[in-house]
Amino acid sequence: MIVLxxxxxxxxxxxxxxAFLLYLCVGHETPEVYLFPLIVSIxxxxxxxxxxxxxxxxxxxSDIEAMGLLKLLPVLGIFIAYLYAIELxxxxxxxMLALFLIAFIYHPPAxxxxxxxxxxxxxxxxxxxxxxxxxxxxxxxxxxxxxx
Amino acid sequence: MEFLQYxxxxxxxxxxxxxxxxxxxxxxxxxxxxxxxTMAVALLIPFTFQMEPTTSLILLGAVYTSTVAxxxxxxxxxxxxxxxxxxxxxxxxxxxxxxxxxxxxxxxCFISSLIGGVVGVFLLIFFTPPLADLALKxxxxxxxWMSIFGVTIIASxxxxxxxxxxxxxxxxLWISTIGYNPVLGEERFVFTEHLAGGVHIIAALIGLFxxxxxxxxxxxxxxxxxxQMNSLENHSVLKSFRYNISRVRALxxxxxxxxxxxxxPGAGGQIAGLVAYDQTRKSSPDPSKxxxxxxxxxxxxxxxxxxxxxxSLVPLLTLGIPGSPTAAVLLGGLLINGLFPGPDxxxxxxxxxxxxxxxxxxxxxxxMIFGLSISRYSRFxxxxxxxxxxxxxxxxxVFGTYSVQNSMSDVLVMLSLGVMMFFAxxxxxxxxxxxxxxxxxxxxxxNFLQGRMIGDSMDGAWSYFFSGTINLILITLCxxxxxxSVRGEIxxxxxxxxxxxxxxxxxxxxxxxxxx
Numbered sequence: 262m263i264v265l266x267x268x269x270x271x272x273x274x275x276x277x278x279x280a281f282l283l284y285l286c287v288g289h290e291t292p293e294v295y296l297f298p299l300i301v302s303i304x305x306x307x308x309x310x311x312x313x314x315x316x317x318x319x320x321x322x323s324d325i326e327a328m329g330l331l332k333l334l335p336v337l338g339i340f341i342a343y344l345y346a347i348e349l350x351x352x353x354x355x356x357m358l359a360l361f362l363i364a365f366i367y368h369p370p371a372x373x374x375x376x377x378x379x380x381x382x383x384x385x386x387x388x389x390x391x392x393x394x395x396x397x398x399x400x401x402x403x404x405x406x407x408x409x
Numbered sequence: 410m411e412f413l414q415y416x417x418x419x420x421x422x423x424x425x426x427x428x429x430x431x432x433x434x435x436x437x438x439x440x441x442x443x444x445x446x447t448m449a450v451a452l453l454i455p456f457t458f459q460m461e462p463t464t465s466l467i468l469l470g471a472v473y474t475s476t477v478a479x480x481x482x483x484x485x486x487x488x489x490x491x492x493x494x495x496x497x498x499x500x501x502x503x504x505x506x507x508x509x510x511x512x513x514x515x516x517x518c519f520i521s522s523l524i525g526g527v528v529g530v531f532l533l534i535f536f537t538p539p540l541a542d543l544a545l546k547x548x549x550x551x552x553x554w555m556s557i558f559g560v561t562i563i564a565s566x567x568x569x570x571x572x573x574x575x576x577x578x579x580x581x582l583w584i585s586t587i588g589y590n591p592v593l594g595e596e597r598f599v600f601t602e603h604l605a606g607g608v609h610i611i612a613a614l615i616g617l618f619x620x621x622x623x624x625x626x627x628x629x630x631x632x633x634x635x636x637q638m639n640s641l642e643n644h645s646v647l648k649s650f651r652y653n654i655s656r657v658r659a660l661x662x663x664x665x666x667x668x669x670x671x672x673x674p675g676a677g678g679q680i681a682g683l684v685a686y687d688q689t690r691k692s693s694p695d696p697s698k699x700x701x702x703x704x705x706x707x708x709x710x711x712x713x714x715x716x717x718x719x720x721s722l723v724p725l726l727t728l729g730i731p732g733s734p735t736a737a738v739l740l741g742g743l744l745i746n747g748l749f750p751g752p753d754x755x756x757x758x759x760x761x762x763x764x765x766x767x768x769x770x771x772x773x774x775x776x777m778i779f780g781l782s783i784s785r786y787s788r789f790x791x792x793x794x795x796x797x798x799x800x801x802x803x804x805x806x807v808f809g810t811y812s813v814q815n816s817m818s819d820v821l822v823m824l825s826l827g828v829m830m831f832f833a834x835x836x837x838x839x840x841x842x843x844x845x846x847x848x849x850x851x852x853x854x855x856n857f858l859q860g861r862m863i864g865d866s867m868d869g870a871w872s873y874f875f876s877g878t879i880n881l882i883l884i885t886l887c888x889x890x891x892x893x894s895v896r897g898e899i900x901x902x903x904x905x906x907x908x909x910x911x912x913x914x915x916x917x918x919x920x921x922x923x924x925x
Binding site (some may be wrong): 281295297333347348361369384399 | 652808836
């Protein structure tokens with residue numbers, strides 16, 4: 262019986278992805294357009310198949326590090342919210358909010374006031390510097406939402 | 410001696426100011442743990458858009474050079490290498506600091522970096538033009554095989570896992586095909602409006618190098634730091650200089666190894682430093698001193714990782730094949746400035762190219778001067794907490810990516826690629842081959858399709874791609890790079906298994922002993 266260990270799951274995922282990429286390259290009306298990606302996909306499929314075979318036969322086992330997903334859930338949530346907030350609130354205000362939240366949530370143990378103070382200070386100073394650099398010096402047009 | 414002709418360009422007010430700022434900034438960025446040279450250069454590229462190509466390349470080159478040397482500061486003082494290239498430096502640099510010789514170790518680090526770096530840049534100056542002339546003989550099939558060679562070699566040297574490196578390289582090539590077919594102009598793989606123009610190189614570079622680092626920093630945030638900062642003693646620079654110069658063997662090994670490793674595409678400073686350190690230790694009359702604070706260890710490692718910088722640009726500027734992951738990012742910087750590697754760089758764009766190379770030479774001297782004077786203060790940046798660093802890098806990455814094309818789609822692509830790369834790195838994939846595949850993808854496909862058309866009109870595409878001396882040499886090199894890497898991987902696996910077997914055997918003996 263094959264036991265689905267972490268390295269095997271990883272290799273299987275890579276194999277499925279490469280099979281999907283290969284599938285995307287076939288069956289088109291104009292095969293010429295897809296010729297190069299098709300060759301790359303075939304190479305990718307063969308390589309991932311080789312990796313999976315080695316894992317299945319136990320010839321080679323990958324070193325898999327712990328994902329630590331739980332600790333990263335807040336920042337991944339902030340990333341998604343940040344993308345939406347840029348167009349809603351504006352580039353600078355949403356960036357300040359994102360910076361504050363990341364610094365506040367991942368702050369090492371300290372009193373609440375201390376965490377708020379240091380995170381807010383860095384957020385204000387850094388976004389101020391970004392404003393001078395991008396809007397004043399580089400003249401980059403940033404999305405303007407409800408705020409700025 | 411064409412390089413002397415443009416030497417004065419480095420000293421114009423704008424160029425020299427940028428060079429000084431880039432050097433100081435690079436030293437501080439390098440000293441910041443968690444901010445690698447590759448990531449620093451990737452984050453910097455968007456800021457260079459408004460600059461002249463010469464100025465922009467001077468800035469990127471100065472940061473590339475000085476981050477490598479700056480990374481030694483945190484390594485020596487707090488035992489955390491600022492960059493992978495400084496791992497070997499730490500082995501004796503930190504013990505020196507613990508023995509109360511921190512300033513001395515920093516002196517050796519910057520003086521050796523200068524010596525190695527200058528030799529490296531001279532190699533770049535003298536070897537690049539003839540190699541660029543050779544590139545004139547390259548047609549579509551040769552350029553195609555050259556690109557494939559670049560991907561295979563960086564994949565093989567990427568992370569020690571050859572198959573995964575090759576998969577990452579192929580995936581990079583695949584991602585580069587999103588958007589339009591470069592010859593037929595037809596759209597493909599555009600599943601969403603965000604992918605309409607394909608994946609922009611800069612968005613990908615920032616995402617793949619900066620976001621995984623942000624997530625790693627946050628994963629490690631909040632942990633109690635047991636870092637101990639070593640104090641800096643007073644030590645004469647002149648005395649250090651005299652001693653450093655007298656260590657001919659360590660300097661020679663470091664400089665020679667660094668220069669050779671630099672020319673090998675994909676190798677990078679980490680390999681240069683470790684190989685030079687190992688060779689110096691082996692050739693020392695008393696190898697037992699190493700690891701306990703032997704200055705030769707610092708001298709060899711630092712001269713090697715800076716000697717690597719110049720030669721790593723030789724294959725980059727002539728053939729478009731980067732010698733290190735940071736050089737791969739620098740290739741992105743060249744391309745967005747409309748500069749394509751090859752002989753044109755030394756004819757059509759001679760002023761830009763030679764001024765850039767000359768600035769690298771001047772940058773080495775500035776790096777030593779500023780390194781010696783500000784290393785005392787750069788220890789403060791090593792105290793920046795992980796969560797603050799991660800938060801600011803995230804915002805910088807978003808601003809930098811957005812400013813490239815004023816596009817939110819680029820930001821979305823950057824963050825998505827970054828998060829995916831973080832998880833891919835956990836299962837053993839490295840970003841360097843993926844980035845190289847992505848950068849070289851368009852070039853590879855264009856040459857493949859053009860070569861096929863030319864070949865079809867002659868004796869057929871197959872014979873066009875698989876005949877000719879240069880083609881055969883390149884194909885052989887591709888095969889050899891894979892074969893040697895696979896052999897290395899097999900050896901590594903065997904050694905790992907043997908270690909595991911011995912550990913199991915030891916545990917069994919302990920159990921038996923306890924039972925008796």
